[in-house]
Amino acid sequence: MIDPRILRTDPDRIRRSQEARGESVELVDELVAADEARRGAIAGFEQLRAEQRDLGKQVSRAKGEERTALLARTKSLAADVKAASAASDAAASRFDELMKSLPNLVFDDVPRGGEDDFVVVETHGMPRDFEAEGFAPRDHLELGTILGAIDVERGAKVSGSRFYFLTGQGALLELALINLAIAKALEWGFTPMLPPALVKPSAMEGTGFLGQAAQDVYHLPADDLYLVGTSEVALAAYHSDEILDAASLPRHYVGYSPCYRREAGSYGKDTKGIFRVHWFDKVEMFVYCDPADAESEHQRLLAFEKDFIASLELPFQVLEVAAGDLGMSAARKYDCYGWIPTQGKYREVTSTSNCTEFQARRLNVRARFAGGVGAVATLNGTLCAMTRMIILLLENHQQADGSVHVPAALRPYLGGRASLLPVG
């Protein structure tokens, strides 16, 4: 939720953002009206309540007939107070509901447009020329089979489409990636976290995943719990309803958890292999900071992502995502796209969002700053999404014989081996 005060100071700022997102601009006028109504209702209630309190004191002192007379007056007043209280509650929750439907404010300098209107910020590394090397690259599924690393057939048998098993070297590869990612994050000063993958509705709602993204989320109705699509959800809710010491900011957390996504609406898209799956594991960075530092923290998260991908010797690009393609909670988002040889293009492998105070307001995460108590800013960024990173590693580092070169950074976590070899 954005700061309601902006409605009275700069509603045009919200209009610009809504326009950039391609969302309703009329919502702003509704919000202003609802805010007005809310304040009126509250003022009415407060006045009656003060009267009631005064009369109550008189009653407590009065005796005999005077008391009887006062009781009669205050009895009718009580009904009015009750009605006014209900009216102000209703007006307040109407306003809150509207505010919750409002996505975060996009920064003015975010590129305009939709999914295809991203801006390529940087390009790192060079895709290999397999033709020059004299062989046609195998896709990750074929490599995974040769290496005995990925089993999608049995994944489908056991759990359905878009499920897989990582087996043998594949399982070891994921474990190595986790360890490398956590080791790097520790060097950068992050606190490691193993968060729950099941969360309450408030956590899901607070992080902004129950809006337009709701159909992509698994829900367990028997317990009213949600399966998280990213550990961001639990990490953001970790400090909900808390007032942090400003001196403890910025707080850097790195979480590892499974991620579950229904992938509704992506039927027929990326059906081959493990590019788009209902479950994968991910190491995720999460930051709580002073809103004034959010932009610089965002750049740091992006730098960490780049460092990690580069350490795995993979060619990639950094994109700034256009306003119309931002999630509900992001004010700005950078994606890193890694090169996939058999697709001949760059595909998403990491994503980092600056959510400014949006999630913190909804989850009530505040800090005691010099100017008073206020919402913090939250940011998140992928350090390593396992399935996609495995795809990039297998495809980019494959050799003509089906073996796969292991980047030096990963070797210590793979028992020192320099390549993954086909299994008989």
Next chain:
RNA sequence: GGAGGUGUCGCCUAGUCAGGUCUAUGGCGCCCGCCUGCUAAGCGGGUUUCGGGGUUAUUCCCGAUCGUGGGUUCAAAUCCCACCACCUCCGCCA
């Protein structure tokens, strides 16, 4: 899942049985000031959070807030109901 206990504005705590100056007590911690060569002690003041209003430099006024939500009542920290969290014990389980 069963039984019992606990939940008060940072921490501890008084108040709950007998509803009404509770406008929530006291201590610790913290902040400001005084005193002092410095520190400590001492003394004085302040110290929940949210919302509304007045000023926008500080301050001030009003309403809500005693785990959460309902109910009873003119009036609820206090009485009633439901829920939540934690603790102890029992059962089950990795």
